[in-house]
Amino acid sequence: MSGAALAPDETPLRRFLADYAASPLALLGLLLLLLIAAAAILAPWIAPQDPYDLAQLDILDGKLPPGSPAGAGFTYWLGTDDQGRDMLSGILYGLRTSLGVGAGSAVLAGIVGGALGLLAGYAGGRTDGAIMRVVDLQLSFPAILAALMILAWLGKGVANVVLALVLVEWAYYARTVRGSALAERQRDYVEAARGLALPAWRVLFRHLAPNCAPTFIIVLTMQMARAVALEATLSFLGLGVPITEPSLGLLIANGSEYMLAGQYWISFYPGLALLLTIVAVNLVGDHLRDVLNPKLQA
Amino acid sequence: MTAFLLRRLLQAAFVMLAMSVLVFLGVFAIGDPVEILVSPQADQAERARIIADLGLDRPLWEQYLHFLGNALRGDLGRSFAYNEPALRLILHRLPATLELAASAMLIALVIGLPLGLFAGLPPRTLPLRVIVLVAGLCFSLPALWLARVLLDQLPGGAGPAAAAALALLALGLPAGLAAGVLPRDLPARAIMAGSILGFSLPTFWVGLLLIMVFAVQLGWLPSTGRGATVAVLGVEWSFLTADGIAHLILPALNLALFNISLMVRLVRAGVRETMLTEFVKFARAKGLSPRRIVLVHVLKAIMIPVVTVLGLEFGQTVAFSVVTESVFAWPGVGKLIVDSIYQLDRPVIVAYLMLIVLLFILINLAVDLAYSLLDPRVRLGGRA
Numbered sequence: 186m187s188g189a190a191l192a193p194d195e196t197p198l199r200r201f202l203a204d205y206a207a208s209p210l211a212l213l214g215l216l217l218l219l220l221i222a223a224a225a226i227l228a229p230w231i232a233p234q235d236p237y238d239l240a241q242l243d244i245l246d247g248k249l250p251p252g253s254p255a256g257a258g259f260t261y262w263l264g265t266d267d268q269g270r271d272m273l274s275g276i277l278y279g280l281r282t283s284l285g286v287g288a289g290s291a292v293l294a295g296i297v298g299g300a301l302g303l304l305a306g307y308a309g310g311r312t313d314g315a316i317m318r319v320v321d322l323q324l325s326f327p328a329i330l331a332a333l334m335i336l337a338w339l340g341k342g343v344a345n346v347v348l349a350l351v352l353v354e355w356a357y358y359a360r361t362v363r364g365s366a367l368a369e370r371q372r373d374y375v376e377a378a379r380g381l382a383l384p385a386w387r388v389l390f391r392h393l394a395p396n397c398a399p400t401f402i403i404v405l406t407m408q409m410a411r412a413v414a415l416e417a418t419l420s421f422l423g424l425g426v427p428i429t430e431p432s433l434g435l436l437i438a439n440g441s442e443y444m445l446a447g448q449y450w451i452s453f454y455p456g457l458a459l460l461l462t463i464v465a466v467n468l469v470g471d472h473l474r475d476v477l478n479p480k481l482q483a
Numbered sequence: 484m485t486a487f488l489l490r491r492l493l494q495a496a497f498v499m500l501a502m503s504v505l506v507f508l509g510v511f512a513i514g515d516p517v518e519i520l521v522s523p524q525a526d527q528a529e530r531a532r533i534i535a536d537l538g539l540d541r542p543l544w545e546q547y548l549h550f551l552g553n554a555l556r557g558d559l560g561r562s563f564a565y566n567e568p569a570l571r572l573i574l575h576r577l578p579a580t581l582e583l584a585a586s587a588m589l590i591a592l593v594i595g596l597p598l599g600l601f602a603g604l605p606p607r608t609l610p611l612r613v614i615v616l617v618a619g620l621c622f623s624l625p626a627l628w629l630a631r632v633l634l635d636q637l638p639g640g641a642g643p644a645a646a647a648a649l650a651l652l653a654l655g656l657p658a659g660l661a662a663g664v665l666p667r668d669l670p671a672r673a674i675m676a677g678s679i680l681g682f683s684l685p686t687f688w689v690g691l692l693l694i695m696v697f698a699v700q701l702g703w704l705p706s707t708g709r710g711a712t713v714a715v716l717g718v719e720w721s722f723l724t725a726d727g728i729a730h731l732i733l734p735a736l737n738l739a740l741f742n743i744s745l746m747v748r749l750v751r752a753g754v755r756e757t758m759l760t761e762f763v764k765f766a767r768a769k770g771l772s773p774r775r776i777v778l779v780h781v782l783k784a785i786m787i788p789v790v791t792v793l794g795l796e797f798g799q800t801v802a803f804s805v806v807t808e809s810v811f812a813w814p815g816v817g818k819l820i821v822d823s824i825y826q827l828d829r830p831v832i833v834a835y836l837m838l839i840v841l842l843f844i845l846i847n848l849a850v851d852l853a854y855s856l857l858d859p860r861v862r863l864g865g866r867a
Contacts, residue, residue: 327798417685422805437688447699456692
C-alpha cells in the first residue's frame with residue numbers, strides 16, 4: 186500500500202473497492218465477466234437444448250440462420266450448425282470449457298509460479314539464480330509454440346490443455362512475484378518476523394506472500410485472459426480440446442469452413458462470445474493494475 | 484565493445500546448446516513416427532530395416548550426438564514426409580513467413596506509433612484532435628461497412644444481431660473519441676480502450692472475419708496463398724507484385740493487430756514519462772518549438788523501449804504466424820510446422836524449433852547491440 190495514511194474508518198479493502206469503482210469502464214467489465222461466468226455455470230439450466238444430447242438434435246435443422254424457429258418449440262436465436270445444433274446452447278456450453286480451462290490453468294500456474302517466485306525472491310543466491318535461469322529460458326521461447334509442442338506430445342484433452350498452459354505460463358508469475366518479493370524482503374516487518382526466529386515457510390507464506398498479493402492478482406487476471414485466448418487458438422488449430430467437449434475455439438474452427446459459403450453465424454457468434462469474455466477479463470485486469478500498482482498511487 | 488560482443492556470443496552458443504537438448508528430447512517424446520511411415524503391410528524385416536535407416540533403433544544419447552554432429556555441419560536431418568533435407572524445406576518456406584511478419588511489424592509501427600504518441604501527449608492540442616478524428620473514422624468506416632454488408636447480404640434477416648453489435652462498436656468508439664476531443668483526456672482514454680480491444684481480439688477469428696468481408700462479400704482481396712511472386716536474389720517475394728501485395732494485405736493486417744495495440748501502449752507510456760523529465764523542461768525553457776521537442780527529443784528517448792519491443796516482438800510474430808498462416812493458407816513455415824506436427828515429421832519439427840531458437844538468440848543479440856549504440860550507459864557499464 187502507498188504511504189498515505191488511512192482515515193480511521195477506511196480499511197485497505199474499502200479503499201481498494203472505492204478506487205476500483207471509480208472507473209465505470211472497469212465496473213462494466215466486471216459486470217460483463219460476472220454475467221458470462223453465470224451464463225457458463227448455469228448453462229445446463231438456461232440453454233434451450235443440450236447440444237451434446239444427440240437425441241435432441243435434428244439434422245434437418247442444420248445450418249439454419251439466426252431467428253429460425255426450432256421444431257421443439259423454441260427459436261434458434263443464433264442459428265444452428267451443420268449438425269442442427271442450437272448455436273446459443275453450443276456457446277453456453279463452450280463457455281464452460283473455455284472459462285474452466287482458462288481459470289483453472291491460470292490459478293494452477295499461479296500457484297506453481299507464485300510459490301517458485303516467492304522462494305527465488307526470498308532465498309536469493311543460488312536458488313534465485315537457478316529458478317530465474319529456467320524462467321528466462323522459458324520466456325525466451327514463444328508460448329504458442331511451446332504449447333503446441335507440449336500438446337503434440339500429450340495429445341488432445343481438456344486436462345492436457347490445462348497442463349500445457351500451466352507449463353507455458355508459470356514463468357510469468359514467477360518473474361513478477363519474485364520482483365515484489367525482492368522488494369518486500371527489505372522491509373522491517375520481514376526483518377521482525379525473522380528476528381522472532383519463525384520458520385522460513387511461515388515468513389514466506391504468512392508474512393511475505395500476502396504483501397506480494399497485489400502484483401500476483403494483476404498477473405492472474407492478465408494471464409487468465411491470455412489462457413482463454415491461447416486455449417481457443419490451440420483448439421482452432423486442432424490440437425486443443427477434443428470434439429466431445431468443444432470450447433469456443435473449436436466451435437469457431439467447426440464453423441470456419443461454412444464462412445466462405447456465407448453461413449457466417451456458425452463461427453461469428455462463438456467468436457463474439459470469446460471476444461467479450463477476453464475483453465471483460467482484460468478490462469478488469471487493466472484497471473486492477475492501475476488501482477493496485479503502488480507506483481501510480483501518489 | 485569487443486569483450487561485450489564476445490561474452491554475448493558465448494552466452495548465445497551456450498543457450499543454443501541447452502535448447503538443442505531440450506528440443507531434441509521434447510520432440511523425441513512426440514508419438515512414434517514408425518507407425519505412420521511404415522505401411523501396415525510391411526513385414527518385420529522391412530520394418531526393422533526402415534527403423535535402422537532412420538536411426539531410430541540406437542540409444543537416445545547416441546541419436547542426440549549424431550544429430551548434434553550433423554547439425555553443426557548444417558544438416559538437420561531429412562523430412563520423413565517429403566524425403567527432402569528438413570533445413571532446405573524450411574529455408575524454402577522461410578521468406579514467405581519473414582515477409583508476412585515484417586509487413587505486420589511495419590503496419591504496427593505506422594499505425595501504432597502516431598496513435599501512441601498522441602495518446603500520450605498532453606491534450607488540447609490541434610494535431611491531437613485531428614489525428615483522433617481521423618483514427619476514429621479509419622476504425623469506424625470499415626466496421627460500419629461490415630455492419631451494412633452483414634445487414635444487406637446475409638440470408639433472410641439473419642444479420643440484424645451481428646450488424647447491431649458491430650454498428651454499436653463502430654459508432655460507440657468514434658462517439659467516445661469525438662466526445663473526447665473537448666474534455667481533457669478522453670481521446671487518450673478512448674485509444675487505450677481501443678488497445679484493450681486489440682489485445683483481446685482472437686487473431687484467428689478476426690482473420691476469418693477479414694476473409695468473410697473482404698474476400699467473400701466484397702470480393703476486393705484474395706483470401707488464400709501468396710499470389711504472384713518475383714524472384715530477387717534467388718528468393719521469391721510477394722511484395723514486389725501488385726497481385727502479391729493484394730494477397731499480403733489481409734494476413735499482414737491480421738498478424739499486426741496485437742502489435743498495433745502493444746505499440747500504442749508502449750509509446751503512450753514512454754511519452755507520458757518522458758514529458759515530465761528535466762531535459763524536456765529544459766528544451767521547453769530554451770524556447771524550442773513543441774513540434775521539435777516531441778519529434779526529436781521525446782521520440783529519441785522513447786526509441787529505446789520501442790526498438791527493444793519491436794525486436795523482441797518480431798520473433799513472437801514469426802512464431803504466431805503459425806495461426807495466421809493456417810487461416811489464410813499462407814505457404815510459410817508456420818503452416819509447414821502445423822502439418823509436420825500432424826504427420827509426426829520429427830526432423831522438420833526439430834529443425835524449425837532450432838531455427839526459432841536461433842532467431843530469438845540473434846534478435847536478443849541485435850537488440851542488445853542496438854541498446855549499446857543508442858544508450859552509452861549500457862556499453863560503459865559493461866552489463867552482460
